[in-house]
Amino acid sequence: MASVEILDKALEVIREYPLCDSCLGRLFAQLGHGVENAERGIAIKTILHMTLVNDYRKGKDVVRDLTALAKVHKPTRRFLASVGIKVEEESCYICGGLLTEVEKYADAALPLLSEVDFNSFAVGTTIPREVLDRESQVVKKFLITTGESIKHEINRRIGKELLRHLTGKRVDKLRPNVVVRIDLVTGKASVERNPVLIGGVYLKLSRRVSQAKKFGDVKTTLTEKLAYVKDVFGGGEHVVHVSGREDSDARMLGTGRQLVVEVKQPVKYRGSVPPLKDDDVIFIPSTFTTREEVRRLKEKAKTDVKLYRALVLSERELSAEELNKLGELSGKTVTQLTPRRIKRLSPRKKRVRMVYELAWRLVSPHVFELYVRCQGGLYVKEFIHGDGGRTKPSVSEILNTYLEVLELDVLAVE
Template identity: 60%
Template sequence: MDPVERAREILRQYPLCDSCLGRLFASMGYGVENAERGRAIKTLLHMRLVYDYRNGVDVAEDLKALGRVHAPTRRFLASNGISVEEARCYICGGLLKDVEKYAESVAKALAEIDFGTFQVGSVVPRDMLEREREIVAKFGIETGESIKHEINRRIGRAVGELLRRPASKERPDVVATVNIIDGTVKVARNPLLLLGRYLKLSRVVSQGRLVPGASRTIEEVLDPVRARFGGSALVLHAAGREDSDVRMLGNGRPAVVEIKEPSKYRGDLSGLATEWVILSPLKPGTRNDVREMKAKSKTSIKLYRAVALSDKPISAEDLAKLKALEGAVVVQRTPRRIKRLSPRARRRRMVYNIEAYQIADRVIEVFVRCQGGLYVKEFINGDGGRTQPSVAETLGASLEVVELDVLDVE
């Protein structure tokens, strides 16, 4: 239907300001603000009704309805002896005339945060939303946008002009929510995600929570990174996991460092070097990077080095038998040392290559190149038959892993 005729029907029943009328036709022409669109529709309707009125068509009631929300129509009616009082907008009650006034409060709330991108949200009175829905349903409007969208966009644009940066819908650093009811502003600081790799040089540092035998966690070691950005906490997301007594060497393990509630989103990305952990130079990341890293870690290829102690002497001929494990699919029940998972769960992982060297009569060094997720300690010691096949089973010996290192994460 012609938007002018549709507006004529709506205005007969509801007085609407320029913004609220124009918003009902928001998708009919881009690059035009709702107030401009509504004003143009009212002007066209005014011209049409005045033309009909002067040609003897009885449109007085439509003129009066338009006159409630259109000054030129009121002036025309007054010149013809008809008085019409201006009416408040049925939907917003006049709020949208100066909604940009909240921009200064938002800019002030963001002043203490060093951010790159922002977004504005709003809390709008429920009855205002219900009045808008009433009109949309009654007239079958399919071309509009919600009043919240308009409020957010207009305040966001005004804030952008004050701060000299545009609002962003693509995962902004900060979100400022304006309560239109009482004018308060709440700021949510989204986490800062930083991509990198870490090396763990110590056998007494745990990747996750503190466990027996560990003196600290990687997150504790990385706390200076949190401090650089003024965050409230640091969370490490890694591509796989190593035990606290396992070193992570080589090119390091892919990881995402998450800084909660930072006060700075721009800062030193040079990484960190300590005697326990080395973090490579960082770069900004996203939640999708975390998901992709986690998914890839289940299938990525890893290279391990283990030193194992045998209960009996191992000969070079014995070690040659381990070549039979290359290409094997290893089936593992959840290791007994891991109590958080179902003991009946079974995991299948591929062993691609294996090399073994004799260090002493009862000490061997084993290099295992395998699919990510293989429990390497249990692959070597057999875990009492819960892992098959295993190095211990193949050698016919009881093995204890005394050292384990991750040498590469491909």
Template identity: 75%
Template sequence: MDVLERSMEILRAYPLCDSCLGRLFAQLGYALENAERGSAIKTLLHMKLVTEYRQGADVSGDLKSLARVHRPTRRFLASVGVAVEDSQCYICGGLTSSVERYAKDAVVQLSGVDFETFAVGTTLPREVLERESEVVKRFLISTGESIKHEINRRIGREILKLLPGKKVDKQRPNVLVRIDLVTGKVDVVRNPLLIEGVYLKLSRRVSQAKKFGDVKASLLEKLAHVRDLYGGVEHLIHVSGREDSDARMLGPGRPLVIEVKNPSRYRGLPGRYEDGDVIYIPRGFTVREEIRRLKDKAKTDIKLYRALVYSENPLTETDLAKLGELTGKTILQYTPRRIKRLSPRKRRTRMVYELAWRLVSPHVFELYIRCQGGLYVKEFIHGDGGRTTPSVAEILNTYLEVLELDVLSIE
């Protein structure tokens, strides 16, 4: 069945406006709006039916069906003494006739937001969607698009006219224009801004997110200027692993993503930040998937630590040589006593790949540990009362205390 025959069959059953008729054949043709496509179909049907009527064919029923939604056909029938009333579109009820007007309200809502990309989302009356589904299923339409898709596109195109230079991005827009076609309400959702980078922590009194004990500041606090730069109302940090507040993060730094919520600006990277406690180096904008990748990667990263360790018993180079036994070992750890309130029975296994050491004095030695991410390094050294095994303390058979701990690199 060709397009004209199928369209006539549909119009016999339902009065449809130009947009709703044309939308059923949206995949046919190129560079046509649905209303143009629907109008062209009706015009061709009008020409065909009027010609057949004048040749004596009994097409009055089809003419009346078309006349319900086509003014030239109503005029023709009126000229031969047949009156037909204009009918409301069965699917949209006239909803599609002026959706572009919402673009002006959206532009007002977007004033004051420095953005580059946007998307449009709409809420339609449920009965409109149900009626569209009814028509599509009844006539087995496989060439159409949804009314929501059409309306979103038309409003988006109008916004582009009013705000030249902006771009539509349906996957990761800076802002989402939401339009409720039930209530007529228009609002704008400012999506979070995600900035990837690395940080170094030079102080032993700075935590990642929360202040406690003798911690003087948090990395989260120190990066508040990034939130302010983009006019955000809140910011979060997503980090690939973590170090204790009294451990320094050195070397090339630890990857992180700063999330700025509800920003009013989406352009321009922050500059490098340094205050003696931390160094922050931004790399660029990123996407939500990068946060998940950071979290997953933290479990498999290879990390190099330096620890300065106190031993209750005096040690010699010969004693420290025993630590070679730990190279290539799998370490079993129960949740450390210092944090076991979170999950006291949880246990994990992590690999220790390499160890190196240097005796500083009979009671102090320096230890370098290359290991799998997620190893509780302090507990690996002092044993945590047997909750970590094997441990450095177990091998050396002495009480150990970690005096300093630094993260030197993350591979």
């Protein structure tokens, strides 16, 4: 866009609508970086003023254009007054003066922000509906394609103002710690505190720890064990997102399983989480992480390869030779109806998972140890005892005996 085009377009708009410096400059926001819209607006008005005054002196009939500009430009009002034409100042058609000192709205948020120890923030504002409507009316009428939205300018300017008062903070529109919400209709501000997400891995050494809910002889939960993470950040509550799950009576050994602790409503976004190590659970925290990582973890659980160890009791005596029949199950696809022990809304959902490899060792005539390497999501206990025929094929079916799983451990999540 040539400078003449900018001036022509600007004059066209000004003839019809009185616009403040910001609202006029914003129509050309995409032209020229590092200049605030108000500065752009002032520059355009100054050049229009110089051109029109020059034309006037040459005797051209530009009084109407000068009058239109004078409504929103003091030097032009003064010039016209000097030649006997009095023009009243008018308020901006789009913002009605809102943008003149929109920075003052930041004041309401500052005391709220001082209560939170955060690193990054974003600004969100509620702008009067009619202001947005009038803006889109002007943009459409003059086919403005070089502009910025008023919402964008307001959020940016309030953000800048906040930065002036807050040292060491930064604006992060994508993943802010806190979102400053300002309602320009009421002038009220609020601060939304986004959760802190901490990644890590855990090992479960006890057979009486469940992931989230207490039942039966479960003595504690992973969620309870990790409550101390919430306290590090002064959070209101916390949720543990785990990549897959194991039964409460199954141990989680080896290199552990990945999880993310989500701390809601924190008052601090800095802090280091110490590892946890007791008789039940080991938790090794890693880094701050993101919501996308939580989604990835949950998705990954479906495709992860898991290695299990089970200690199995057989109703009838087995020989080492008989156990060798289990080789047939390697590389098999297993079809499972939702186990009877799991109460679900759709109790007859079908699940299909791969069993890659099996290894076994007879411990005594009624007890054997079984290693199962399989796709994530396989109900391993059911794969062993068959769940009354609801899982096919199963170890029980192949060995033609009733089986009971005495112990189950997750040895590896690959």
